[in-house]
Amino acid sequence: MSSWHTATRVILLGLAAIFVQATLFKALLPAFPAPNLALLLVIYLAFKSSDVLGAFLAFLLGLEVDLYSGVLLGPWAGSFVTVYSIYALVARRLFVESYITSTLAAVVATCLATLVYFLLIWSFLPLPENILWKLTQEAIVTGVFAAPFMVFFDRLLRAGREERKTASW
Amino acid sequence: MAVPADNRVRVIGVSFALLCISLFLTEYSSRNPALTRLGSAAINEVVAPLQSGARAVSNFVSGVWKGYIALWGVRAENRKLRARLAALERENLLLNEFKIENKRLRELLDFKNSVKIDTVTADVIGFDATNWTAQISVNRGYRDGLKVGMPVVMGHIVVGQLSIVGPGSAKVLLASDHTSGIAALVQKSRARGILEGSGTALARLKYVVKQDRVRVGDRIITSGLDGVFPKGLFIGTIDSVNRDSEGLFQDIRVRLALNFNRLETVMVLTGDISRVDFSTVLSGEGHE
Structure with a gap:
C-alpha cells in the first residue's frame, strides 16, 4: 500500500474522529467536554511512524479541525504539528503500548496542543475564560479515552503501515 | 520505534x-475570513448528513438509555412486571418526547405568530469539534434562504448568529462564545453595553458606566444597535455587579438564559430585522 493510501486513510479517519467528537460525544454526554480524538490520532502517528509524512498528516488533521470549526485557518494545524514533532522525537524512549503511557501522553499532548493553539490565536482573537479548568477537564477525558482509541487506530492503520514497510524493502 | 538522527x-x-505555514495561514485567514468560511462550509456539507443521521441515532440511544436504566431495580423483583413496565415506560417516554416537542414547536409557533418576520426553523445536528469554540451546526443552509450574520433565536431568547452557511447546513456562533459580541440593554435602567461571551454560561456586559444603576437579577435584552439582532430579544439576567473595578465601567456578569448544550431546534430570523421590536412581545420567561 502506498503512502498516498495511508495518507487517505488517516485523513478519512481524522474526519471520522471529528465527526464522533463533535456529534456523538457532545450529544450523549453534553455536560462533559469531548475527548480530542483527532489529537489522539496525531499521537498515534507520532508513536508509530515518526517520519516526514506523519508531520504532514498531523498538519492536515489540524487543518481539518480548523476547517470544521471555521474560526481561523491554521492554529490547530500548527498545534498538532508541534505535538507531532515533539512526540516523534521521544517516541523511541517510551513503551507506547502501555495504558499508562498512552494516557499520560494524551494528557500532556492536550495541554501542549491547547497552549500552542492559544499562542497562535492570541493576537487575533480574545481568549476564553476558565481556560485552566476547562483544559484540565478536556485533558482528563482525552486521557481516559486514549488507550482504547490507540488500539482502535492501530487496528485500522496497522495493515497499511505493514504493507508500506514491506514495499520499502 | 527507533528514529535515525537524519x-x-x-x-x-x-x-x-509547517508551523510557520500555520502561523501564516492564521494571520491570512484572520484578514480574509471568506477563505475559512468557504472551506468550513465545504467540510460541513460532507459531515452534515452524517450528523443528521447520528443525531437521530443518539436521540434513540438516549431514549432507550433513559427508559431502561430506571428499571434495573424492578427487574430484580419481578421480571414479568418489569417487561410490562418497560413497555409502558417506553410508551410514556415517547409521549413525553411528543409533549416536549409539542411544547417547543408551540413556543416557536407562538413566536412566529407574535412577530411579523420571516423565519426558518432548523434542527441542531452537531457541536464544535474542540471544546474552545461555542458553535452548533444546523440542518439548514443557503438553499433555505440563510445568510452569514443572520440572528438565531429560540422563542424570544438569543441563541447566536450564523457564522458559516453552506448549501444545506450552517454554523451558529453562540452568544456564549468568547468571540461573540452583542449590543445589549439593561431592560430596567436602559443602560447600554456590549455583551461579550466568555466560553461559559456567564457572559460579561461591558462598557456600562459606573453611574448607571444596575442590579443583580435585572434582565438584559438586545438593543438592536449592532444591526444583527432586533431590539428586545431576551439574553439573560445579571448575575453579579462590581463597581469597585478600576476604570470608568462596571464589571457586570450576565447569566445567559439558554442552556446551549440542550438545544434541539432553533429559529433563524431571515426577514428584515430593522422593522421588528420584540420589546412589545417579550414574554419575560427564561428557558432552561
Whole structure:
C-alpha cells in the first residue's frame, strides 16, 4: 500500500474522529467536554511512524479541525504539528503500548496542543475564560479515552503501515 | 520505534516549516475570513448528513438509555412486571418526547405568530469539534434562504448568529462564545453595553458606566444597535455587579438564559430585522 493510501486513510479517519467528537460525544454526554480524538490520532502517528509524512498528516488533521470549526485557518494545524514533532522525537524512549503511557501522553499532548493553539490565536482573537479548568477537564477525558482509541487506530492503520514497510524493502 | 538522527532532523525541519505555514495561514485567514468560511462550509456539507443521521441515532440511544436504566431495580423483583413496565415506560417516554416537542414547536409557533418576520426553523445536528469554540451546526443552509450574520433565536431568547452557511447546513456562533459580541440593554435602567461571551454560561456586559444603576437579577435584552439582532430579544439576567473595578465601567456578569448544550431546534430570523421590536412581545420567561 502506498503512502498516498495511508495518507487517505488517516485523513478519512481524522474526519471520522471529528465527526464522533463533535456529534456523538457532545450529544450523549453534553455536560462533559469531548475527548480530542483527532489529537489522539496525531499521537498515534507520532508513536508509530515518526517520519516526514506523519508531520504532514498531523498538519492536515489540524487543518481539518480548523476547517470544521471555521474560526481561523491554521492554529490547530500548527498545534498538532508541534505535538507531532515533539512526540516523534521521544517516541523511541517510551513503551507506547502501555495504558499508562498512552494516557499520560494524551494528557500532556492536550495541554501542549491547547497552549500552542492559544499562542497562535492570541493576537487575533480574545481568549476564553476558565481556560485552566476547562483544559484540565478536556485533558482528563482525552486521557481516559486514549488507550482504547490507540488500539482502535492501530487496528485500522496497522495493515497499511505493514504493507508500506514491506514495499520499502 | 527507533528514529535515525537524519530522519529526526528532517522531521524537525518539516514540522518547523509547517508551523510557520500555520502561523501564516492564521494571520491570512484572520484578514480574509471568506477563505475559512468557504472551506468550513465545504467540510460541513460532507459531515452534515452524517450528523443528521447520528443525531437521530443518539436521540434513540438516549431514549432507550433513559427508559431502561430506571428499571434495573424492578427487574430484580419481578421480571414479568418489569417487561410490562418497560413497555409502558417506553410508551410514556415517547409521549413525553411528543409533549416536549409539542411544547417547543408551540413556543416557536407562538413566536412566529407574535412577530411579523420571516423565519426558518432548523434542527441542531452537531457541536464544535474542540471544546474552545461555542458553535452548533444546523440542518439548514443557503438553499433555505440563510445568510452569514443572520440572528438565531429560540422563542424570544438569543441563541447566536450564523457564522458559516453552506448549501444545506450552517454554523451558529453562540452568544456564549468568547468571540461573540452583542449590543445589549439593561431592560430596567436602559443602560447600554456590549455583551461579550466568555466560553461559559456567564457572559460579561461591558462598557456600562459606573453611574448607571444596575442590579443583580435585572434582565438584559438586545438593543438592536449592532444591526444583527432586533431590539428586545431576551439574553439573560445579571448575575453579579462590581463597581469597585478600576476604570470608568462596571464589571457586570450576565447569566445567559439558554442552556446551549440542550438545544434541539432553533429559529433563524431571515426577514428584515430593522422593522421588528420584540420589546412589545417579550414574554419575560427564561428557558432552561
